[in-house]
Amino acid sequence: MVSDSDQHDLHSLETENRYLKEMVVALRNEMEMMRISEQERLQKAIVSANDEISQLKNMINALREELEHRQSEYDGTCRDIEQASRDEAKQLQAMIRTMRDRLEEHGAR
Secondary structure, three states, X not given: XXXXXXXXXXXXXXXXXXXXXXXXXXXXXXXXXXXXXXXHHHHHHHHHHHHHHHHHHHHHHHHHHHHHHHHHHHHHHHHHHHHHHHHHHHHHHHHHHHHHHHHHHHHHO
């Protein structure tokens, strides 16, 4: 025969046990939600990082192309300046020859 006190203690223990089981389930659900939230946050961070990497790679390629274009323009300008300098030197040498020839003709008279 179970006394009222024992029955009350049993009921209290069953109630506490049920409460603890519910608490375990609630904590498991909360942990699962936190895990899912963390995974989503991580995926967003990875996507963002990959986007930034892609943008940086595109920027590097654009800058490299611009640098190559400017280098090509610079090389062309240098070639033009060098050619102009050679042409001017030839003209000056021709002018010097002409003046020398005139001086020699004038001196020979």
